[in-house]
Amino acid sequence: MATIHDVAKLANVSIATVSRVTSNENNVNEKTKERVMKAMEELGYKPNSAARTLRMAQSNIIVVLMINIKNPFFAEFIRGIEDVAREAGYYLLIGSTDGEADKEKEYIDLILENRVDGVILTTAGIDVNSTIEKIHQNSPIVLAFDYIPDPDIPSISIDNESASRKITNHLISLGHRRIAHITGDMRRLQSQTRLSGYKQALYQHGIPVEESLIQEGGYQFEDGYLAAQKLLSFEKLPAAIYGGNDNVAIGALKAVQDAGLRVPEDIAVVGFDDVEMSSFTTPRLTTIHQPRFEIGKRAMEFLLKKIKQEKIDRPHIILEDHLVVRESCGEKLKGE
Amino acid sequence: MATIHDVAKLANVSIATVSRVTSNENNVNEKTKERVMKAMEELGYKPNSAARTLRMAQSNIIVVLMINIKNPFFAEFIRGIEDVAREAGYYLLIGSTDGEADKEKEYIDLILENRVDGVILTTAGIDVNSTIEKIHQNSPIVLAFDYIPDPDIPSISIDNESASRKITNHLISLGHRRIAHITGDMRRLQSQTRLSGYKQALYQHGIPVEESLIQEGGYQFEDGYLAAQKLLSFEKLPAAIYGGNDNVAIGALKAVQDAGLRVPEDIAVVGFDDVEMSSFTTPRLTTIHQPRFEIGKRAMEFLLKKIKQEKIDRPHIILEDHLVVRESCGEKLKGE
DNA sequence: TTGTATGCGTTATCAT
DNA sequence: ATGATAACGCATACAA
Numbered sequence: 001m002a003t004i005h006d007v008a009k010l011a012n013v014s015i016a017t018v019s020r021v022t023s024n025e026n027n028v029n030e031k032t033k034e035r036v037m038k039a040m041e042e043l044g045y046k047p048n049s050a051a052r053t054l055r056m057a058q059s060n061i062i063v064v065l066m067i068n069i070k071n072p073f074f075a076e077f078i079r080g081i082e083d084v085a086r087e088a089g090y091y092l093l094i095g096s097t098d099g100e101a102d103k104e105k106e107y108i109d110l111i112l113e114n115r116v117d118g119v120i121l122t123t124a125g126i127d128v129n130s131t132i133e134k135i136h137q138n139s140p141i142v143l144a145f146d147y148i149p150d151p152d153i154p155s156i157s158i159d160n161e162s163a164s165r166k167i168t169n170h171l172i173s174l175g176h177r178r179i180a181h182i183t184g185d186m187r188r189l190q191s192q193t194r195l196s197g198y199k200q201a202l203y204q205h206g207i208p209v210e211e212s213l214i215q216e217g218g219y220q221f222e223d224g225y226l227a228a229q230k231l232l233s234f235e236k237l238p239a240a241i242y243g244g245n246d247n248v249a250i251g252a253l254k255a256v257q258d259a260g261l262r263v264p265e266d267i268a269v270v271g272f273d274d275v276e277m278s279s280f281t282t283p284r285l286t287t288i289h290q291p292r293f294e295i296g297k298r299a300m301e302f303l304l305k306k307i308k309q310e311k312i313d314r315p316h317i318i319l320e321d322h323l324v325v326r327e328s329c330g331e332k333l334k335g336e
Numbered sequence: 337m338a339t340i341h342d343v344a345k346l347a348n349v350s351i352a353t354v355s356r357v358t359s360n361e362n363n364v365n366e367k368t369k370e371r372v373m374k375a376m377e378e379l380g381y382k383p384n385s386a387a388r389t390l391r392m393a394q395s396n397i398i399v400v401l402m403i404n405i406k407n408p409f410f411a412e413f414i415r416g417i418e419d420v421a422r423e424a425g426y427y428l429l430i431g432s433t434d435g436e437a438d439k440e441k442e443y444i445d446l447i448l449e450n451r452v453d454g455v456i457l458t459t460a461g462i463d464v465n466s467t468i469e470k471i472h473q474n475s476p477i478v479l480a481f482d483y484i485p486d487p488d489i490p491s492i493s494i495d496n497e498s499a500s501r502k503i504t505n506h507l508i509s510l511g512h513r514r515i516a517h518i519t520g521d522m523r524r525l526q527s528q529t530r531l532s533g534y535k536q537a538l539y540q541h542g543i544p545v546e547e548s549l550i551q552e553g554g555y556q557f558e559d560g561y562l563a564a565q566k567l568l569s570f571e572k573l574p575a576a577i578y579g580g581n582d583n584v585a586i587g588a589l590k591a592v593q594d595a596g597l598r599v600p601e602d603i604a605v606v607g608f609d610d611v612e613m614s615s616f617t618t619p620r621l622t623t624i625h626q627p628r629f630e631i632g633k634r635a636m637e638f639l640l641k642k643i644k645q646e647k648i649d650r651p652h653i654i655l656e657d658h659l660v661v662r663e664s665c666g667e668k669l670k671g672e
Numbered sequence: 673t674t675g676t677a678t679g680c681g682t683t684a685t686c687a688t
Numbered sequence: 689a690t691g692a693t694a695a696c697g698c699a700t701a702c703a704a
Contacts, residue, residue, distance in 0.1 A: 001450060003681060014691045019683060029689060046448045050395065051681035053386035054696050068411070075404070078432070091446065094430040096414070110427065113385045114337060221616045254616045280557045280590045282618050339697060350675045355699055365673060387697035390680050676703075681696105688691080 002043035011039035022047055058117050062303060063093040065107055066122040067185065071219055071247070073275050073292070074122070077144070080296020081120065088304055090117070099187055104131065111139045118303045120144055124189040140306035144299040146189050147316060154302040154315040158290045160190055163321045164197025165204075167270055167288050168242060170323060172205050174330055176240040176268060179207075182217040182227040182252055184244035184272075194244050194272065213238060217248035224251025232259050238267060240329065246271035246278045246287055253281060253328065268329035283327035290321045338379035347375035358383055394453050398639060399429040401443055402458040403521065407555055407583070409611050409628070410458070413480070416632020417456065424640055426453070435523055440467065447475045454639045456480055460525040476642035480635040482525050487651050490638040494626045494657040496526055500533025501540075502659055503606055503624050504578060508541050510666055512576040512604060515543075518553040518563040518588055520580035520608075530580050530608065549574060553584035560587025568595050574603060576665065582607035582614045582623055589617060589664065604665040619663035626657045 004022075008015045013032060020028045021036045039045075053059045064081060066074060078094065085092055093116065097104045108131070110116055118140040124132060135141050136153065143155040171179050181198045184191035199209050212234060215227040224243055231238055232255065241256070243249025249271030256267050263269050263283055271278055274289035298317060305312050340358075344351045349368055356364045357372045375381075389395045400417060402410060414430070421428055429452065433440045444467070446452055454476040460468060471477050472489065479491040507515050517534045520527035535545050548570060551563040560579055567574055568591065577592070579585025585607030592603050599605050599619055607614055610625035634653060641648050 005681080015682085016684085016691055016693090017689085020690085023683075027689065032689080044448075046445070046450075048390070048681050049449045049451045050386050050389035051696090052683080054384070054390050054680090054698090055682045055684085057696075059386065086442070091429070091442075093427070098415075106422070106427075109382070112380075112382045114382070115385045221612055225616070250613075250616055254618070257618055276557055277586075277613060280561070280586055282590070282593055340699095341697080351698080352675060352677095352700080353673085356674090359699075363673065368673085384697050387680090388699080390682085390696090391698050391700085393680075674704085676701105678699105678701085680698090683694105683696090685694080686692090688689100 001048070002045045003048070004045075006043055007036065007039045007045050010043065011036045057114075059115055060089055061091045061093050061116045062118040062120065062300075063095050063107060063110065063116045064120045064122065065095045065097060065104075067188065068096055068098055068219060071275075073245070073273050076292040077122070077296040080293040080298075081300045082296075083293075084297055084300040084304070088300075099185065108134055111135055118142075118307050120299050120303055124148055140303060142299050142302040142306065144295055146193075147318070148189070151315050154306065154312055154317075156295050156298045156302060156317045156319070158295075158321040159318050160193040161197040161200070163288045163290075164194040164272070165201040166197075166321075166323055167272065167286075168198050168201035169205075170286070170325070171240045171242060171268060171270060171329060172201065172207070174240075174268065177207050178210075178213070178236070178239040180213040180215065180231050180238035180241045182215050182224055182231075182241060182243045182248045184248065185218050186216055191244055198242060217244060217251075219245060219247055221247055221251040221254070224248030225255045226251075228252035228255035229259075232256065232261075237261075240268035240270070243269065243271045246273045246275045246285060249285060249287070250277060250281055253285070264328055264330040270329050274324055279326065281328070286326045286329045287324050288321050289324050291319050294319060337384070338381045339384070340381075342379055343372065343375045343381050346379065347372045393450070395451055396425055397427045397429050397452045398454040398456065398636075399431050399443060399446065399452045400456045400458065401431045401433065401440075403524065404432055404434055404555060407611075409581075409609050412628040413458070413632040416629040416634075417636045418632075419629075420633055420636040420640070424636075435521065444470055447471055454478075454643050456635050456639055460484055476639060478635050478638040478642065480631055482529075483652060483654070484525070490642065490648055490651040490653075492631050492634045492638060492653045492655070494631075495654050496529040497533040497536070499624045499626075499657045500530040500608070501537040502533075502657075503608065503622075504534050504537035505541075506622070506659060506661070507576045507578060507604060507606065507665060508537065508543070510576075510604065513543050514546075514549070514572070514575040516549040516551065516567050516574035516577045518551050518560055518567075518577060518579045518584045520584065521554050522552055527580055534578060553580060553587075555581060555583055557583055557587040557590070560584030560589075561591045562587075564588035564591035565595075568592065568597075573597075576604035576606070579605065579607045582609045582611045582621060585621060585623070585664075586613060586617055589621070600664055600666040606665050610660055615662070617664070622662045622665045623660050624657050625660050627655050630655060 004015045004018050007018045018036055095107045119135050121143050123145045145157050147155045147157050202209050217223040217227045241252045243252050253269045256263050271285050271287040274287045278285035278287050340351045340354050343354045354372055357369055431443045455471050456478055458480045459482045481493050483491045483493050538545050553559040553563045577588045579588050589605045592599050607621050607623040610623045614621035614623050
């Protein structure tokens with residue numbers, strides 16, 4: 001590989017001048033600049049990023065930490081991040097922890113080694129103190145899809161609790177009372193929050209919460225399928241099943257159908273997240289939509305500010321979600 | 337951050353000794369080693385990776401380049417890569433190009449800047465010469481899911497052509513003759529190869545290839561939906577639709593159903609890839625399964641060899657696929 | 673077994 | 689406007 005010295009020699013200037021050119025400084029003569037550019041071109045010169053990182057103490061890499069990249073949910077979110085990251089000259093390192101402690105540790109090491117300039121965490125775990133705090137001590141961090149009250153940790157999300165109430169209420173307004181809930185991965189704060197919202201909605205309508213109607217799911221189709229099967233084996237069937245995310249809802253949908261029951265006539269099913277697939281199931285899934293792209297964009301904007309040590313006056317942004325009524329829960333309402 | 341000097345000072349040794357400890361060299365006294373370790377612990381020392389990269393001329397990062405991370409297809413593949421990458425001390429940088437030239441260029445820059453030690457390319461584009469060659473000149477590279485004859489570019493894949501024939505033949509054996517094909521993203525070599533396989537199967541059975549039955553799809557549900565709608569508006573309906581990947585097949589499935597037709601009674605539908613979702617559609621999708629995890633594993637093993645400059649005597653591995661018969665194409669066969 | 677000194681390729685400071 | 693040079697943090701050749 002050609003180094004800055006090679007370029008300097010070929011262009012008959014010092015390495016300082018070459019550096020000035022690559023750094024887009026203006027105090028360099030137009031003609032020499034051209035000469036340098038030509039030399040760079042000729043040698044196919046690219047600045048060595050390790051040297052640059054060492055010298056400038058920044059890597060221009062930020063890491064996006066999430067539980068599982070399999071979740072199609074994240075694609076749009078990542079594009080939002082990329083959108084502003086690229087503009088600012090940052091690369092993305094996508095980290096999938098699968099909830100495994102050793103993988104998580106690996107990414108934390110990455111941060112400790114100064115390999116990354118910042119972290120976007122997509123949802124907190126329950127033991128917020130451990131992971132987040134560890135990262136927080138060594139690197140700028142922002143949280144997406146979840147909210148924790150710490151003002152030092154900016155967050156960007158919807159209000160999962162009220163959204164969860166909203167969709168549960170929708171089911172109630174349709175006349176259902178025996179509403180089951182299949183949760184998401186319970187290690188995620190998000191899943192807990194949605195569960196609370198579900199319970200609140202029931203309380204508000206004087207419907208008793210029945211523990212047997214709450215089943216732990218996960219983030220895969222299969223998780224929802226299994227949980228629903230359990231639900232369907234109770235003597236008293238649920239009238240509706242609310243999946244804590246679309247994947248488990250889709251699994252549940254299939255389980256209901258496999259049991260010879262119709263959706264929504266016999267049992268209504270709703271989800272949460274509005275992944276692409278939810279408009280391609282039969283029947284199409286009623287769910288909650290959240291602005292994923294926007295969340296990604298804002299998260300990266302926050303992170304940029306933290307990296308530049310700018311003050312953030314409103315560190316917690318809550319975006320609007322909305323209920324998407326489709327076919328899986330029966331009779332459409334007039335409004336939303 | 338603590339540097340090697342801080343540790344050296346605290347442990348009362350030279351930086352060389354500290355370096356020897358972190359590098360796991362054996363010629364260092366057990367007692368001083370302990371002293372150094374303790375000092376590192378105390379200071380929370382982590383070697384600066386930029387310095388290390390600069391000095392050793394390797395970053396321990398490899399990049400996995402793919403069209404679109406949204407495709408759930410890739411998750412298992414990536415876990416296969418991770419499995420062996422982690423063991424060897426490598427980090428993964430997942431790059432999603434979305435087929436956009438500027439994104440692709442960005443990742444190539446990454447490679448040119450020596451930021452990565454190697455590249456796993458998940459499928460070649462049609463203009464193989466440009467991208468692959470450009471990467472190949474600067475970095476070890478291996479190809480996954482596709483095959484190109486170049487012996488310098490190891491590849492690991494199934495035989496897309498024969499697999500495509502296989503599933504088309506399955507349709508034919510069920511009595512279908514008017515078989516439509518919705519392709520994958522035609523910028524991918526893979527899609528071209530599968531299309532060839534489809535045509536070959538027809539030829540072999542003396543069924544004329546009808547251009548109007550071949551529609552360009554993509555990699556999203558929506559692509560398949562739209563293409564199928566077009567197919568369904570021809571006066572003469574197809575008897576079966578073969579989607580070049582599961583996503584387009586799922587979209588097609590929905591389109592057929594939305595048109596008031598039954599699958600498989602009126603029109604059979606099959607896909608390719610066996611993504612998780614294909615067992616959760618109604619009806620469940622018949623498709624081709626390929627060993628994604630294994631492909632990931634082998635790809636990384638190849639890459640490791642290339643990085644170490646070891647000789648690879650069989651640079652092209654073709655793994656076995658198999659037909660998964662489910663419910664979307666009618667009457668089950670006895671065997672596979 | 674341990675220490676000294678050099679260089680990896682940049683950027684930035686200080687001269688000129 | 690340009691050049692000489694120090695420093696970033698580490699690994700390693702060589703010396704002791």
